[in-house]
Amino acid sequence: MSSIQQPLFEPQISEFFDGCPVPAFAIDNNHVITHWNKACEHILGMPAASMVGTKKQWTPFYPAERPVLADLIVNGSFENVVGMYYHDNDNFQKSRLIPGAVEAEKFFPHLGNEGRWLYFSAAPLRDQNGQIVGAIEVLQDVTAQKNAELDLRRMWQELEMKVEQRTSELAVANQKMEEDLLRRVAAEAELVKRNAALTELNRKLSMAQEQLMQSEKLASIGQLAAGVAHEINNPVGYIFSNFSSLETYIESLLKVLDAYQRLDNAEDKAAASLELQAIQKEVDLDYLKEDIPALMSESREGISRVRKIVQDLKDFSRTDTALEWQWVNLHNGIDSTLNIVSNEIKYKADVIKNYGDIPEIECLPSQINQVVMNLIVNAAQSIGEQRGSISIATRRVDEDVEIEIQDTGCGIPAENLTKIFDPFFTTKPVGKGTGLGLSLSYGIIQKHGGDISVRSVVDAGTTFVLRIPIKHKDDASPV
Ligand SMILES: Nc1ncnc2c1ncn2[C@@H]1O[C@H](COP(=O)(O)OP(=O)(O)OP(=O)(O)O)[C@@H](O)[C@H]1O
Ligand SMILES: [Mg+2]
Incomplete structure (x- = not known):
């Protein structure tokens, strides 16, 4: 020390x-x-x-x-x-x-x-x-402090490692997301492209359908033309022959008239009177008196029939107001249609009408007529050699009306029932059927917001039921 x-x-x-x-x-x-x-x-x-x-x-x-x-x-x-x-x-x-x-x-x-x-x-x-x-x-x-510091450092390092790991994971995820996004954008662009193509296709399809409908209408009108010609030809035929009889009758009457005039002016009354009697005898005046009114009324009836057919054709096609929604009496439409297709039916079936008490409906009349015509023609065509019947009934069901067309024809086999509404499905020989009637009818009824159903028993007959809303809904498919 x-x-x-x-x-x-x-x-x-x-x-x-x-x-x-x-x-x-x-x-x-x-x-x-x-x-x-x-x-x-x-x-x-x-x-x-x-x-x-x-x-x-x-x-x-x-x-x-x-x-x-x-x-x-x-x-x-x-x-x-x-x-x-x-x-x-x-x-x-x-x-x-x-x-x-x-x-x-x-x-x-x-x-x-x-x-x-x-x-x-x-x-x-x-x-x-x-x-x-x-x-x-x-x-x-400073052990505790140092350990804490070391722990902290270790934790920090671990944290850094984790952050680094997460960052790289995130980078990978990000990269993937970017790729996904690019893919999605590409897919979206593709979708837009396809959508545009689809819209275009749809437009073409609508046009094609419109054309099909037009050609089907033309085809059915063509098919009907023969029948209608026949219907018109009959009355026109006898009107024509009545007309030539009437011409001869008028000639005869004029002859009688001439004889009267001569008698009036004759100095030799006795001779003129003899001549008149001879002419009267020759022209058979009594017969003329009977036959002229008969021929006239027969001709008038024939002209009325022609006029009716022309009127029905006009009603049927309604070209003037074809695409306007109108309130119409369905029975009138069915009757006109029956008249037009009568040539298809009259040699094969009796028509039985069971019209119910239905209100006017709002529809596209010429199109509904076309559907009814397709169904009636199909019904007539389904009936073979043996005479059958076609029953047409109408009824109101809630806010809809139903038109039921039932035949006693050959029926539809079960395997065909799902196909009959397909375009171009037909069991008829080439030239007789195009297979478009029901598919177009289906489209028309859909456009009206209604539906079309069918039941059938082979060799017994088929029943089609159209159900159409009384009031057309604006949101139903556009025309
Ligand atoms: N009332 C029916 N009885 C029996 N079969 C029917 C009847 N209605 C339709 N079919 C069957 O459905 C098929 C398709 O009918 P659709 O009216 O579409 O075409 P189509 O009558 O063959 O030809 P189109 O009407 O175009 O002249 C018919 O070929 C027929 O086989
Ligand atoms: Mg048909």
């Missing part, structure tokens, strides 16, 4: 030193330990008695002798040697608070149960003249 200079280590200071809870020790100029406090004993496990007065301050820390921070301070020239003893991760540095003091930290694996992190600060002890007379070194157990 002789080297320790007064007044630095007066007894009070020694006591204070011992009482200080921070582990600390001091050395003198000769590197001899002068103080080793209780906290130091506790943390380093070396009693002051075995340390004070020795130079063994390195022993609790290192396996071989080497200077501790306090020794470097006493040596005064630590800058040159510090690199030998302290490395980057020891955080060696000059104190920012105390001039001439230095700090460092290190891990000591043999201290405590699992080693300890110690933080050292060493400061010079100077005499009144400012000469270094020793050094004091203070230790701080």
Whole structure:
């Protein structure tokens, strides 16, 4: 203790030193330990008695002798040697608070149960003249802090790794999403393109359907023309022959008239009267009186029939107002249609009408007539050699009306029932049927917001039922 200079280590200071809870020790100029406090004993496990007065301050820390921070301070020239003893991760540095003091930290694996992190600060002890007379070194157990810091760093690294991983996952996902997006945009563009193509196709289809409908109408009109011609030809035939009879009758009458005139002007009345009697006898005036009114009334009836057929044809086609929704009496339409197709029916079947009490309906009359005509012609065509019947009934069902057309024809086999509404499905010989009648009828009834149903028994007959709303709904398919 002789080297320790007064007044630095007066007894009070020694006591204070011992009482200080921070582990600390001091050395003198000769590197001899002068103080080793209780906290130091506790943390380093070396009693002051075995340390004070020795130079063994390195022993609790290192396996071989080497200077501790306090020794470097006493040596005064630590800058040159510090690199030998302290490395980057020891955080060696000059104190920012105390001039001439230095700090460092290190891990000591043999201290405590699992080693300890110690933080050292060493400061010079100077005499009144400012000469270094020793050094004091203070230790701080920073294990918990350091572990926390290490944990934190590890966690931080893990976090960084995770962030990196997530970032790369995100980048991959992002890339995928971008690709998806591109694909979706492409698909969308394709869809728009297809949609446009479909719309165009639809437009063409509508046009084609319209044309089909027109040609079907023309075809059915063509088919009917023969029948209608026959219907017209009959009355026109006898009107014509009546006309030539009437011509002869008028000639005869004129002859009689001439004979009367001559009698009137004759001087020889007796001879003129004989001539008149002879002429009257020749022309058979009594017969003429009987036959002329008969021929006239027969001709009038024939002309009426022709007029009726022409009127029915006009009603049937209604070309003038073809595509206008109108309130019409269905029975009139059915009757006109029956008249027009009468040539198709009259040699094959009797028509039985069972008209119910139905209101006028709002429809496209010429199109409904066309449907009824298709069904009636189909019914007539289904009847073979043996005369059959076609029953036409109408009725009101709630807000709809039904037209039922029933025949006693050949019937439709079950396997065909699902096909009959397909365009071009026909079982009729080439030239007799195009297979469009029912498919167009189906379209027309759909356009009216109604439906068309069928039941059939082979060899017994078929029943078609049209159901049409009384009032046309605006949202039904456009015309
Ligand atoms: N009342 C019916 N009785 C028996 N078969 C029928 C009847 N109505 C339709 N069919 C069957 O349905 C098929 C299709 O009828 P659709 O009216 O569409 O065409 P089509 O009569 O053959 O020809 P189109 O009417 O174009 O001249 C007919 O060929 C026939 O086989
Ligand atoms: Mg048909």
